[in-house]
Amino acid sequence: MPFRTIIEPFRIHSTQAITHTTPEQREAALERVGYNLFGLHADDVLIDLLTDSGTGAMSSRQWAAMMDGDESYAGSRSFYRFQDVVRSLTGLKEVIPTHQGRAAERILFSTVVKAGQVVPNNTHFDTTRANIEFCGAEARDLVIPEGRVPATRHPFKGNMDVAALESTIREVGRERIPLVMVTVTNNSGGGQPVSLQNLQAVRAVCERHGIPLYLDACRFAENAYFIKLREPGYASATPREIARRMFALADGCTMSAKKDGLANIGGFLAMNDPTVARECRNLLILTEGFPTYGGLAGYDLEAVATGLDEVLDEEYLKYRLRSTAYLAEKAEQAGVPVVQPPGGHAVYLDAKALLPHLAPAQYPAQALAVELYRVGGVRGVEIGSVMFGKRTPDGGETPAPMELVRLAVPRRTYTQSHIDYVAEVIADVARRKERLRGYRIVEQAPWLRHFTARFEPT
Ligand code: F0G
DSSP states (O other): OOOOOOOOSSOOOSOOOOOOOOHHHHHHHHHHTTTOGGGSOGGGOSEEOSOSSSOSOOOHHHHHHHHTOOOOSSSOHHHHHHHHHHHHHHOOSEEEEESSHHHHHHHHHHHHOOTTOEEEESSOOHHHHHHHHHTTOEEEEOBOGGGGOTTOOOTTTTOBOHHHHHHHHHHHOGGGOOOEEEESSBGGGTSBOOOHHHHHHHHHHHHHHTOOEEEEOTTHHHHHHHHHHHSTTOTTSOHHHHHHHHHHTOSEEEEETTSTTOSSSOEEEEESOHHHHHHHHHHHHHHTOOTTTTTOOHHHHHHHHHHHHHTTOHHHHHHHHHHHHHHHHHHHHTTOOBOSSOOSSEEEEEHHHHOTTSOGGGOHHHHHHHHHHHHHOEEOEEESHHHHOEEOTTSOEEOOSOOEEEEEOOTTTOOHHHHHHHHHHHHHHHHTGGGOOOEEEEEOOSSSGGGTOEEEEO
């Protein structure tokens, strides 16, 4: 087609009202929740870019499939459909449904990870890291050096540093590495893709040392489309073919279907090793449910099965990646540096670059996130030292390598004018950036503190 504009490949079939608040209401809300945006009542948020997880709009096909969900406790037809879809996508034999990604993580790590071990990943997502640390093991991030510098452009900034993986195995010893994980796309590193070439190289190292390779596959379809666009040799492959090649390199995966499953809840754990699968299923029964539903309703399994199919539609992926890049371009035009190139599901504002007057200990990304809400009711999330700062024994803190605010775009939910509004809010904050003040933490939990910490302006 001769037209340049990439449009939403759907029309809107039902709508949900969003509510405007006054500046006074937002200020009161901020004080009430201790400046932690996770504490807000969602009705006090106008445009919610907190996460792309479970917040997307389902299609009429998904809703229709849900009506046909089979709620049998054991052996539900919906489970067999779900299993077929996951098997044909991933090629993995053992399919274990879970209520979301972190349940898959907890079950897998409780089964295969022991205290004192080390799990390499390009970059662990926060729940992945926390679940590994909860087992007494170390979660080690081995993304390529380019992946740690927001302004550096690289087509596959999520790639794992293969030399660093080799030297980690040498240093730690093969027997202390129960598995290697690769997160596609690399959420905590900016939603950046991993190339097939890199996955093949990681696979080769794992094979040489006899270490299983697992994908954290939450955004596998976005990753596949980046490969199609950027990796030589795949321009004419379909996203499904590319996704199959990615999964073919893995011994297993954890999946949050709340992302590229296009569902509001759900996930799975899949692998080839029947012994590991048996142990995982035993734990599943203990805490999630019987192996043919794993904490999900039959209708959820239907929604995920349909979503996993729809997400690989090329028109959808083209629109998805373009609409995220559009927001990134607007933020840059407003003078706010963003992680380059933009990721698949989110735009990451570089608060360290925007607010050089705030030290990491003053949580510049928290300050920026709070200001976007204060000014325009836009909710993003801090991905910086609040989330990943490490507390030291002397009561101090080692800051995170980057101070980012993530604006995650829910799938099929907001229109271009919503995004134009967000860009105006960003521009307004950028104009007054010198006046932004930092924050200090006045209350925090021992792990995953960003969800519940309370702050005070400094
Ligand atoms: N792995 C990655 C890469 C993720 O992004 C997430 C969730 C999980 C695992 C855990 O999945 O939420 O279903 O338990 N990420 C969401 C986010 C919460 O906002 O990025 P879950």
